[in-house]
Amino acid sequence: MNIIIELLKKDLLKFRWLLLLWLALIVTWHAALFVLNAENFKTVYASVSVLQVLAILFLPVLTLLVVQADAAAGGTAFWLTRPLPPWKILASKTLLLLSLMVPLAVAVFISTMALFQSSAADAWHKTLNTVQLWFWLMPLYALVAAVTRNFSVAFGTLLALIVAFFASATIFSENRIYFYLWWVPIAAVPLTGVIVQYYTRRAWLTVSGCVLAAVITTVVHPPSPFPEKQRGVEKEPEFAEQIAVKNISVNARDENVIVSGEFDMPEHREFEWKNFPLTFNAANGGAVTLLNARISMHGQREKIMKFSFTLRPVELKRLGKKSGTLRIHVGGRFFHYEPLTVVPLDGKRWMVVEGTRITAARLSDDADVDTVARLLFFGALTDIVARAREETHLYQYALCRADDGPEITLQAHAGYGMSDFTLCAQLFQLRTREPLPQTLDDYSVRISRRVYNRKEISGTTIEIPHFTASGTAPAAAEKL
Amino acid sequence: MNETPVIIENLRRRYGRLDAVSGLSLTVPRGSILALVGPNGAGKTTTLKVTVNLLRPSAGRATVLGKDSRRLNWRDFQRIGYVSENQRLPEFMTVRQFLNFCQTLYPAWDAAFAGELRRQFDLADDDRLLGHLSRGMRMKAALLSSLAYRPRLLVLDEPFSGLDAVVREEVSRAILQFVRDEDWTILITSHDIDEIERLADRVAIMREGALTVNESVESLQARFRRVQVTLPAAAPLTVGWPREFLRVEQNGARLAFITSAYESDEKLRTALPANSQVESLTMPLREIYIALNQTN
Numbered sequence: 001m002n003i004i005i006e007l008l009k010k011d012l013l014k015f016r017w018l019l020l021l022w023l024a025l026i027v028t029w030h031a032a033l034f035v036l037n038a039e040n041f042k043t044v045y046a047s048v049s050v051l052q053v054l055a056i057l058f059l060p061v062l063t064l065l066v067v068q069a070d071a072a073a074g075g076t077a078f079w080l081t082r083p084l085p086p087w088k089i090l091a092s093k094t095l096l097l098l099s100l101m102v103p104l105a106v107a108v109f110i111s112t113m114a115l116f117q118s119s120a121a122d123a124w125h126k127t128l129n130t131v132q133l134w135f136w137l138m139p140l141y142a143l144v145a146a147v148t149r150n151f152s153v154a155f156g157t158l159l160a161l162i163v164a165f166f167a168s169a170t171i172f173s174e175n176r177i178y179f180y181l182w183w184v185p186i187a188a189v190p191l192t193g194v195i196v197q198y199y200t201r202r203a204w205l206t207v208s209g210c211v212l213a214a215v216i217t218t219v220v221h222p223p224s225p226f227p228e229k230q231r232g233v234e235k236e237p238e239f240a241e242q243i244a245v246k247n248i249s250v251n252a253r254d255e256n257v258i259v260s261g262e263f264d265m266p267e268h269r270e271f272e273w274k275n276f277p278l279t280f281n282a283a284n285g286g287a288v289t290l291l292n293a294r295i296s297m298h299g300q301r302e303k304i305m306k307f308s309f310t311l312r313p314v315e316l317k318r319l320g321k322k323s324g325t326l327r328i329h330v331g332g333r334f335f336h337y338e339p340l341t342v343v344p345l346d347g348k349r350w351m352v353v354e355g356t357r358i359t360a361a362r363l364s365d366d367a368d369v370d371t372v373a374r375l376l377f378f379g380a381l382t383d384i385v386a387r388a389r390e391e392t393h394l395y396q397y398a399l400c401r402a403d404d405g406p407e408i409t410l411q412a413h414a415g416y417g418m419s420d421f422t423l424c425a426q427l428f429q430l431r432t433r434e435p436l437p438q439t440l441d442d443y444s445v446r447i448s449r450r451v452y453n454r455k456e457i458s459g460t461t462i463e464i465p466h467f468t469a470s471g472t473a474p475a476a477a478e479k480l
Numbered sequence: 481m482n483e484t485p486v487i488i489e490n491l492r493r494r495y496g497r498l499d500a501v502s503g504l505s506l507t508v509p510r511g512s513i514l515a516l517v518g519p520n521g522a523g524k525t526t527t528l529k530v531t532v533n534l535l536r537p538s539a540g541r542a543t544v545l546g547k548d549s550r551r552l553n554w555r556d557f558q559r560i561g562y563v564s565e566n567q568r569l570p571e572f573m574t575v576r577q578f579l580n581f582c583q584t585l586y587p588a589w590d591a592a593f594a595g596e597l598r599r600q601f602d603l604a605d606d607d608r609l610l611g612h613l614s615r616g617m618r619m620k621a622a623l624l625s626s627l628a629y630r631p632r633l634l635v636l637d638e639p640f641s642g643l644d645a646v647v648r649e650e651v652s653r654a655i656l657q658f659v660r661d662e663d664w665t666i667l668i669t670s671h672d673i674d675e676i677e678r679l680a681d682r683v684a685i686m687r688e689g690a691l692t693v694n695e696s697v698e699s700l701q702a703r704f705r706r707v708q709v710t711l712p713a714a715a716p717l718t719v720g721w722p723r724e725f726l727r728v729e730q731n732g733a734r735l736a737f738i739t740s741a742y743e744s745d746e747k748l749r750t751a752l753p754a755n756s757q758v759e760s761l762t763m764p765l766r767e768i769y770i771a772l773n774q775t776n
Contacts, residue, residue: 084554
């Protein structure tokens with residue numbers, strides 16, 4: 001144990017500045033999260049993203065350096081002619097590398113607790129989710145460092161591996177679903193390689209160890225991306241497949257909004273998650289993760305997944321200055337269901353739109369007619385958008401005009417783009433040129449719709465029948 | 481345990497198509513200092529690296545402290561010291577930190593002995609970083625870290641490289657003292673033939689991966705002599721001298737050469753014209769080495 005501690009102290013001494021830099025990076029990254037509610041949301045989010053990417057790049061560099069400080073390749077290493085058991089070197093390196101995760105875990109935990117006012121359990125869950133990805137990749141970095149003679153060769157090898165991985169995944173994986181790769185072989189194979197390399201320092205034995213570990217882990221559990229094919233079950237659904245949500249209900253309760261619903265679980269799917277991330281994608285960029293959602297299994301036979309989540313004041317406050325779309329990552333994979341749109345009206349008022357219907361609205365007691373009118377317009381507008389989406393996935397635009405009254409322009413801008421990894425969020429914007437009249441009696445609306453397609457632009461005008469909303473604002477809201 | 485510390489048998493080490501060491505056989509007796517000398521690229525460092533399992537032999541084997549060098553593990557290095565001119569020390573450590581670190585590695589670390597060595601090597605109370613030390617001081621720190629646990633076998637690869645005369649003297653004196661007092665075995669390579677002459681019991685000269693000479697310094701100096709001969713006036717010019725006559729130079733009646741098979745002046749005269757006057761001089765190891773290299 002004494003030797004392990006001494007080795008650890010040696011490496012801490014050697015890499016003290018880099019470790020401090022790592023700590024500073026983590027602290028700055030998470031400190032920046034605390035200003036995400038600022039007006040310059042997009043800028044802050046971009047800064048956070050940059051810091052996160054820096055941290056992601058920094059970790060392999062640090063791992064390479066730490067392992068190479070006592071590398072198992074080449075003939076000049078200090079420890080090779082000293083009475084240092086390889087397992088003690090590996091233990092000290094493991095301790096040091098794991099300690100790199102500590103500031104990350106603490107930062108994630110604290111920021112989750114403080115920023116999202118989450119429970120300790122939720123925060124711990126988020127922490128594990130965040131740290132595990134970094135943790136799984138460490139053995140791979142360590143293997144590269146262990147079998148190479150110096151940092152430049154190690155760094156080049158790692159870059160080549162990353163490029164080769166993405167190239168092969170792009171070429172051979174029809175759906176490009178990298179995340180189906182099973183983490184166990186990803187960690188176990190390089191870890192075996194590292195151990196064999198340190199004990200034998202012979203490349204062919206290291207490669208053999210990796211192959212053996214890959215075979216064993218594959219036999220125990222066939223790795224993705226083709227596990228279902230190997231087990232003779234149904235093929236994975238297409239990347240863009242949506243899961244239909246049924247029986248959705250959105251209810252305002254006290255200060256909270258409770259959204260629940262259910263969806264049919266694909267037969268080949270096996271959901272084991274009790275928690276799943278819920279992300280609010282702001283219209284002007286950036287994302288806010290909501291952590292309090294719960295998903296529960298509702299009957300194995302029916303294969304129905306029932307979910308619910310609560311938007312608490314803290315989340316609503318965070319969403320208050322932004323409009324955007326709630327996005328549910330089902331199972332943390334590429335299945336996104338995006339029927340819910342939160343449209344904050346101001347700091348206290350918001351509405352939740354499920355598909356084409358406004359399903360819940362929280363109005364303050366002194367809510368004015370303007371608010372109600374917006375809700376009405378928005379309901380009609382989203383209906384158009386929803387229909388437009390059936391015709392094109394490219395772009396929609398709608399203009400609303402109020403006859404015989406001050407002109408009101410509402411824009412609906414629903415982008416449905418798709419990239420390899422993300423579905424574009426729907427984007428809704430409400431703009432008012434002039435204040436609405438104080439009453440909505442005999443208020444008529446004409447809504448024009450234009451659908452921009454790749455090949456043609458068509459315009460349609462839809463007349464919305466008169467509708468009347470009068471009285472106090474909450475009463476008008478009930479008509480929704 | 482009275483096993484011979486180092487036995488090298490038909491050792492071959494290839495780098496691609498190049499034979500760095502080819503068919504080397506060598507024995508280092510217990511309590512002796514064997515010096516491996518030879519020109520650059522002769523295979524000395526490769527031989528030492530195979531000995532301490534930094535390289536694996538392509539063929540043949542090296543037995544170190546009774547164990548195949550390929551099977552040497554961390555426990556064996558509690559009894560083996562290795563210092564190389566190219567060894568990378570943890571330069572971010574101070575001398576004190578480095579020695580404290582080494583102390584934890586060796587159960588047999590003798591703190592009093594280490595303290596004595598630190599004074600002897602002028603390293604006492606040194607809180608400078610190893611990276612900031614001169615080459616000589618770094619070498620002394622490396623030596624100290626490999627001496628303080630009293631290894632049974634000390635493998636030194638060019639320990640005098642870059643050291644000034646004073647430091648060389650200190651290191652040589654220390655090594656001689658340990659061998660005399662502690663019965664250590666030392667395998668050393670060096671280009672400093674004068675130091676080798678002071679230190680080594682045996683000399684093994686390597687050339688192009690093979691051994692050309694392997695014998696004690698005394699024996700080598702006994703059979704190599706610089707000979708100056710005054711030939712009789714009537715003596716005919718001789719063209720073919722014996723093979724053991726090296727670097728033969730004749731200037732009229734004066735003949736000078738080095739013999740590699742000296743036994744006595746009388747025996748020497750038998751190979752020379754009658755009535756020749758012979759004067760034989762002992763040679764320092766450096767001249768023997770140069771003569772051998774130039775002749776080969």
